[in-house]
Amino acid sequence: MILIWLIIIPFLGGIIAWYSDRLNTALPRWISLIALTFDFALLLALWFKPGIVLPPAGNLVQGSTMWLAELDRSWVPQLGISLHLAMDGLSLLLVLLTVFLGITAVASSWTEIQDRVGFFHLNLMWVLAGIIGVFLAMDLFIFYFFWELMLIPMYFLIALWGHENRFYAAVKFFIFTQVSGLLLLIAILGLYFIHARNTGVYTFDYLQLLGTYMQPATEFWLMLGFLIAFAVKLPVVPVHTWLPEAHTEAPTAGSVILAGLLLKTGAYGLLRFTIPLFPRAAFEFAPIAFVLAVIGILYGAVLAFAQTDLKRLVAYTSISHMGFVLLGIFAWNETALQGAVMQIICHGVATGALFILVGALQERIHTREMGRMGGLWATAPRIGGVALFFALASLGLPGLGNFIGEFLVLLGSFRVNIAAASVAAVGLIAATVYALWIIQRVFHGPNTFNWRMPDFRGREMIIMAAMIIVIVWLGLYPQPVFNKAGQALGNLQRSVDIIEIAKPRLSRAGDTRRGLSLFTDEAKRSRRIGTVPGVPMEAVNGR
Amino acid sequence: MNDLFYVSAAVAILSTVMVITKLNAVHALLYLIISLLAIALVFYSLGAPFVAALEVIIYAGAIMVLFVFVIMMLNLGPGSAEQEKWMLSPGMWIGPVVLVIILMAELVYALARSALRMPGIAMVGPRQVGIALFGPYLIGVELASMLLLAGLVGAFHLGRRDKQQAIGEGR
């Protein structure tokens, strides 16, 4: 039941905040803050719940032992829809991130939003509720419901409280996500009917749909449907162009949620659904995904450098950073996956903080154009110091969380694809270029326009301090996060392995995955599954 | 009965042609009434006397009277025929006629494909119609009555001259 409360609390909090607007405009802020804090407390309770013993290797354990908390109620049995929410370590981390960033988003818009405060918080809280739902749903129908639920409030956040070009940005965002969402729906239905044809059971339940047998071509197309929906959210390079617009035009809280959370739903979808549901097709696709990821890393970084609008610059850095996540997910070994999860969390916090910083600057000097800034360090050293910190986090300075994420992703993917990992590493140089450019252009140099502005004070310093602590903690002692995620990722990996064992039709992609016979532990892995590296399963089975 | 059908069909077609070609609205209206009466005869020859009567009473009677009233209210005057002639330039006929002929050809072709010179079976009297009308079709009748009511309200609302307009004309 705790899971449904996690969703209902922000949902109701939003409604109450909306109505309380009439009494006092400060009330919605407090109500949202209290609701989210309550959620946070619930999550901490889940975090400290006694750990769950890892099931023995090679067994996909279904049912309650997999989860920290689970809720499974039949809803529309005729269609096989059930209200199935479940939380494992991965979901817990992402929901924690959601609530944490939600709190910072509320706090960062404390003075920025003065217009329709209640409605703003309604939208904010509903987006958060939708995102939490996405991270918890284990029924594809429910998942799709939450997936769509988070879009519409987001659309309003951009379209009503955004900046100059907000309608264009909001519509673009909506069309991109909606079209890709429809592809997702088609793919879900396709999977649903194929599963029903195979087994006669109509169900949307994730665990039952795992391992559905289908023709390779069908699997590929369904995988593509899932992939595109998540790739648009992530975003992967050719479908990324909604992101700079949306991020730039959204209000600060909207940008924080977009960059910190909405993008993560794409990564989560790839991790939880695309690869486990369609492992063979996904691995066949992996080389292309690597190429796209590498292009995204470099292209995003170069374009970030090219921007003159500070917020747009930060937006492009997200494309670059999420390229690492894509790389890590498709590398699909423990190191890379852990790195991807770490990158998801740290990017959420660091980029969220950068957006809050940009928002704070815009509130003070009413421009985002970097050409109109310069030398702000002298007048606002705290803002400068905090910005420097997050710029360094963004460029992957060791000792900060982002470095752990990027390093592990590269380390893991190096094992799978040397070229991709090596070229992706060049992205670190490009990241240096744009991160330092921000500092130079905004805080260093002469104060040409004679800006005078108030420095960060209480509220803002608290937000920033919390985010700095998280990043430093994750940079120096990330093990608690790895422990939480490890169990969930282990389950996901095992589910894929089992599918591959159950259906002895290893494709070429299987070889790619263990193609580097050079490296010993891949060879070990193969032995466990029962193949010789580089030899397809058919040969082993004598077919 | 066959002769009645053919003759009245010819009359109906001819008078309908006049309806769409006449320049004067009242003349056209009169031709339409003739056409309707001819069709009433066709109905009779097709074994539907009740409907034939309805056609005469409601169509040729009530509905046409509406037209007459409206034309009278508009009070178009002598210039209207010339204007109508100007509006009806000969070149305008070509396109519609071609389209319509194609449509007709298709209709005839469709009918001819299933050509079975099917004869009619029997006369269906008012009694049977009444039983069916107030039996299985009762809801339809109710709906029709509601439609008529809506039409009444709509016509009343639309036909009313709003005050501003009246003031404007009074000046």
Add this chain to the structure above:
Amino acid sequence: MASVPVEYGLILAGILFILGLLGVLVRRNIIFILLSIEVMLNSAGLAFIAAGYRWGQPDGQIMFFFILAMAATEVAVGLALALQFYNKTRTLDTDAASRMRG
């Protein structure tokens, strides 16, 4: 009683229908358009009657009854619109009412 072939009735309905259609397409005067629509409705009714005649069932006539009700309503509303239109534009030319062009 040698009866009329049903096809003939249908063909007559078709001819009347396309004549009405022609009227709608060609005439610009709203009164004539309404008249032509009456012709088309009537021909549709004729088609129903012919069908009912073929099967000897009352359903065709009942359909005609409904068409009749609809035609009456349509004429009432249509003529009211025509009056209103004439009051506004001082003409019956439908092409004058083309403010909705893109």
Add this chain to the structure above:
Amino acid sequence: MIMFKLLWLIPALPFAGFIILALTGSRLTRTRTAVIGAGSAGLSMVITILTGIRFIGSPPPGNAYVQVLWTWMSVGGFRPEIAFRLDALSLAMITVVTAVGFLIHLYSSEFMAGDEGYSRFFAYMNLFVGSMLTLVLADNLLLLYLGWEGVGLCSYLLIGFWYKDTYNGYAARKAFVVTRIGDTAMGIGLFLLFTVLGTLQIQELMQRALQQWGSGNVMAGAAAALLLGGALGKSAQLPLQTWLPDAMAGPTPVSALIHAATMVTAGVYLIARTHVLFSLAPLVQAAVAVIGAVTLLIAGFSALTQSDIKRVLAYSTISQIGYMFLALGVGAWSAAIFHFMTHAFFKALLFLGAGVVILGLHNEHNMFKMGGLRKQLPLTFWTFLIGAASLSALPLVTAGYYSKDLILYSAWASEAGSPLLWAAGLAGALLTALYTFRMVFLVFFGEEKTRVERKPGMQIKIPLIILAVLSIIGGFVETPASLGGLHIFTKFMYTALPPVVNLPLPATGEFILEIEAALAPPIGIFIAYLFFLYRPRYTGRLASTPSGSALHRFWFSGWGFDWIYDRIIVRPFLWFARIDKNDFLDLPYLGTIWAGKGVNRLLVHTQTGKVRWYAVGIVIGAILALSAMVFL
């Protein structure tokens, strides 16, 4: 053992200093800031010295002590720890880093006294010392990488310390980005090492490398080459040397500490630390030697033409690190570390002396506007002269002589050495003396051109004196065979690094080599005297010939490397960024919008507003529908 238990404090104290200064901002008084800043470095030095005495007095088992603080992470067999390792190599490094670091902190407390960013300066400096110590003490390559990037960051922050000048920011970014290129190569090297050998713990790694790879193994070559990439960036060696001269934009103490004494030698340390890999890859090791030799010559020639006193020292640093690379390349690991140590002393001394001059002359960097400062700044002159003599490797009396002589000897005599490398080194020695004394003569001799406004106080004088003493006596721990054959330093190093493998050479051969090495510096000094003091006109005439001035410009600009990089990397990058500001990939989507609008514009014409026209549409639709029904 209790002393060793305090090992973690050595890097932790400067970090603590950084945190305190960063949190308090500019609210502390200057004195307190200086006490915290210099004090944390000083305490760290005291602990280092005590630990070092203890280490030499009663070495721990295996001549190394490892202190594990906590497990950083444990993911899929990747299990780096936050652990520090104390052995002879790291002890030598941390001693130099903390000692020179503390002296420079002390110097800075006076040097920076008038600056508004006083506490920020000390915060960055403390962060640097902490990171450098982490780098040196790290037990695994990932922690080393943390320190490695940390020092790079501090270098960036301190070069751009006076941020209001856009040029400083440019120089700082250039330094960070260029070194990051090397760092990325190093990062890939780490991936490779972990993927193949399964650990990043340095000792474990070296053992596995020895077990799994034979000499000349491709993997070992690749790994060594990638690590070398990192070392080249950090140590400003060819082809990544271009950032160091520009890095002189930072405050002078920064140049002394980061860009002369410690950070830039991190590459030398890295190669020495992973010497096993390089031994397994003779080709890469040979490349190290060649790069060192070429760099030392190129930088030497550039130093000869500079007019900015700090840029002379910067090129000289590149050149001296070239010597260290030469030593590493021929397998003389200890010699490289020995030269690192003496270089740290005399180069820091030279920078600090130059700082006094610059401060005294109102930020004047141009040597041609100085002159005759000998009388006005006597202490600075004498200490500077000692530093210059040591840099020039003046025989017998200076530390630089002993370390450089060792390198030259190894370059000839070592298995991996060759007469060519030795010749390059010798030519470099002559060049070093030439440009060093050119600087001394221009600045301290000749006519007095300006008045010194500000005389140094005690906080500046003490470090100068101590460093001057170290620049002389620092070399007596290691002398060639003909001068007593002391081998205290190398013997100590052999507990961590293998000795150099020398080919048998007759004693007379060694003696001849020494004579030649000893003769080169005095000749260089004499030429400098001839050209820059006795007959400066010759120089002007030589430089004004067409080929002379072309050569001068070529050397002055650092052999055109900046120009080439600007053309092949920077400009294409900027060009692409400029034309693609609005993202080409958005074009297909914009295209759909345009297509939509275009079709809309076409279809608008169908909306005539005429009823009959719409009726025609219906008719055509009916015809089509009917056709479909009838004919299909």
